[in-house]
Amino acid sequence: MTERITIAFEVDGRPREEEIAPSTVLADLLRDRYAMTGVKTSCERGVCGACTTLIDGVPAASCSVFAFSVDGGTVETIAGQGAPGAPGPVQRAFAECGGFQCGYCTPGMIMLATALLRAHPDPDDERIRSWISSNVCRCTGYQMIIDSVRRAAELLREEAR
Ligand code: FES
Ligand code: FES
Known part of the structure; x- marks a missing residue:
């Protein structure tokens, strides 16, 4: 058995x-x-x-x-991280900044971003690049993902005020 x-x-x-x-x-x-x-x-x-x-x-x-x-x-x-019709701030940021195309990598990217922004609420682009370098995106060229993480940081800071 x-x-x-x-x-x-x-x-x-x-x-x-x-x-x-x-x-x-x-x-x-x-x-x-x-x-x-x-x-x-x-x-x-x-x-x-x-x-x-x-x-x-x-x-x-x-x-x-x-x-x-x-x-x-x-x-x-x-x-x-959110619910249908009620996305969380990191999800909203990705939607706002076009941080995905096919979306397959997006859940993993959003979880990475969530952990990054807990540890570093105001990361610079170098830190964002370093964190997301563990994950592959075949569509976006990464720049819009970086923009999304930066926007997510803004939204989270606004929420925390
Ligand atoms: S499916 Fe787990 S790292 Fe690729
Ligand atoms: S959006 Fe398609 S793999 Fe990243």
């Missing part, structure tokens, strides 16, 4: 308990069990960043993380 383990963790603020195979990958757990298809998978080798989520607040390629490793921790995904 295949070994199973039980993990308990939080996804976008919601407690979850799951029985999983030790080899279960976090991205598959999120997508297949919770239908969180906003977590995109592409390379599935930890290279492109499409699947970026925040694990205990830190960006991570969820295609390359075993689900058991988030036991007792928190996972944040694009689904927690």
Whole structure:
């Protein structure tokens, strides 16, 4: 019989308990069990960043993380960043600045931006470039993503006032 383990963790603020195979990958757990298809998978080798989520607040390629490793921790995904008709500030900034074309990389970029702006509320372009360099976008040429992150910083600072 295949070994199973039980993990308990939080996804976008919601407690979850799951029985999983030790080899279960976090991205598959999120997508297949919770239908969180906003977590995109592409390379599935930890290279492109499409699947970026925040694990205990830190960006991570969820295609390359075993689900058991988030036991007792928190996972944040694009689904927690806003709701249909009520996008969060980082999502609004990407929409406003045209920070996407096909949109496939966008959830990962938005999660990266979210972590960046928590750590550095007023980043310069060099810092933004450095942070988003872990993720691949095949469409935009990146400049509009950089503009979006800068705008997101403004919106978040306005909200914090
Ligand atoms: S799908 Fe996870 S890094 Fe590419
Ligand atoms: S918008 Fe298409 S991959 Fe980035």
